[in-house]
Amino acid sequence: MTSQPPPPTPQPPIQPGPEAVPTCFRHPDRETYVRCQRCDRSICPDCMHVASVGHQCVECVREGSRSVRQAKAPFGGGAVIQPRVTWALLIINVLVFGLQYLMPGRFENEFAVSAPYIYFGEWWRLITGAFLHSGTFHILFNMWALYAVGPEIERRLGSLRFGALYLLSALGGSVAIYLFGTAAVGASGAIYGLFGALFVLAKRLGYDVRGVLWLIGINVFITFVLPGISWQGHLGGLVTGTLVAAAFAYAPAKNRTAIQFAAAAAVLVVLVLLVMQLPPLAISGA
Numbered sequence: 540m541t542s543q544p545p546p547p548t549p550q551p552p553i554q555p556g557p558e559a560v561p562t563c564f565r566h567p568d569r570e571t572y573v574r575c576q577r578c579d580r581s582i583c584p585d586c587m588h589v590a591s592v593g594h595q596c597v598e599c600v601r602e603g604s605r606s607v608r609q610a611k612a613p614f615g616g617g618a619v620i621q622p623r624v625t626w627a628l629l630i631i632n633v634l635v636f637g638l639q640y641l642m643p644g645r646f647e648n649e650f651a652v653s654a655p656y657i658y659f660g661e662w663w664r665l666i667t668g669a670f671l672h673s674g675t676f677h678i679l680f681n682m683w684a685l686y687a688v689g690p691e692i693e694r695r696l697g698s699l700r701f702g703a704l705y706l707l708s709a710l711g712g713s714v715a716i717y718l719f720g721t722a723a724v725g726a727s728g729a730i731y732g733l734f735g736a737l738f739v740l741a742k743r744l745g746y747d748v749r750g751v752l753w754l755i756g757i758n759v760f761i762t763f764v765l766p767g768i769s770w771q772g773h774l775g776g777l778v779t780g781t782l783v784a785a786a787f788a789y790a791p792a793k794n795r796t797a798i799q800f801a802a803a804a805a806v807l808v809v810l811v812l813l814v815m816q817l818p819p820l821a822i823s824g825a
Contacts, residue, residue, distance in 0.1 A: 565597070575599055613744070614787050615795050616697020624698045625689035628705060629682055632726060635670045636678050646671055652713045652772075653722040654819035665717065665814070669709035671724035681726045688733050695740050700787055703803050707810075708732020708780035714810045715775025721821045723769035731773045732780020734758065739784040782806060 563569045563583035571583045576593040587594040612618055639646050652668030653661075672678035693701040712728015738751045755777070762773045786802030 612697035613695050614697070614700065614740075615799060616700055619694045619698055622690035622693040622698070624702045624705070625685065625693050628689070629685060632670055632672070632678065632682060636672050639671060647724060651722055651724045652716045654717045654720065654821040657717050657814065658819055658822050662814070665710055665713040666706070668713055668724050669726050669729055672726070673724055677725055681730050684730045685726070685733070688737050692733055692736055692740065696787055700799065704732065704736055704780060704783050704787070705729050707783050707803060707806055708776045710807070710810050711779025712772035712776035714813055715771040716769055717814060717819050718771075718817060719820055720769055720771040723772050725769070725772065727769070728772040728776025729780075731758070731777040732783070735777045735781030736784035739781055739788050743788040779806065779810070
């Protein structure tokens with residue numbers, strides 16, 4: 540006799556289990572339903588960045604930024620959005636002038652460019668004297684000129700090169716005062732260096748330079764016509780700024796940065812050697 544298999548035991552119906560809730564790959568404790576458009580990982584609001592389409596995670600944004608070519612100034616260095624060095628120089632000059640007003644004579648006595656004091660070791664006057672001014676009109680003219688031409692030159696050269704140009708021009712003016720004059724104060728050497736740089740950059744970029752030549756010519760004329768103006772500081776700054784700007788503007792694209800800063804360092808060395816090796820006319824009487 541054939542035996543029949545026992546009837547199957549009824550199974551309880553399968554209940555649908557809860558689906559896994561997606562969480563941020565950087566913050567597993569945060570529930571999210573947004574995914575990165577590039578890597579498809581779940582991201583929470585703190586980890587997402589708005590993209591052209593959808594959102595991207597922090598890592599993908601960082602990786603994308605590395606692959607994007609950074610904007611450059613025309614003659615090297617990073618692109619300048621805000622001319623911060625120009626603004627900083629304006630602020631420093633105005634603040635120092637305020638201190639001069641509050642303490643008359645003190646800063647001039649200790650920090651002005653003075654050939655005898657520099658000759659006997661107070662070398663810092665070569666720089667500090669460029670941040671002092673003899674009166675309201677003096678600082679107003681210099682700061683107006685810095686405001687007018689500084690931002691454009693800084694955008695062309697980049698902030699670091701612009702700062703080097705300004706300080707070397709100031710130093711060149713002070714060295715000329717040391718060698719051929721007696722004493723002076725003011726940022727005029729640096730400002731005339733910027734005038735020379737403006738001519739060089741305009742020429743290099745193919746612009747019409749006649750306006751810049753008129754600007755330089757008028758100011759040089761005023762230098763020799765009006766009494767009490769240090770022609771040594773003006774012309775020393777003009778020559779130095781022109782040379783430094785030419786080195787920056789005409790450096791070949793290959794190894795441009797190295798050549799530019801080597802040229803700036805060479806100018807600095809020459810100026811230092813002039814002070815170290817040559818006595819001023821005010822001392823030698825030659």
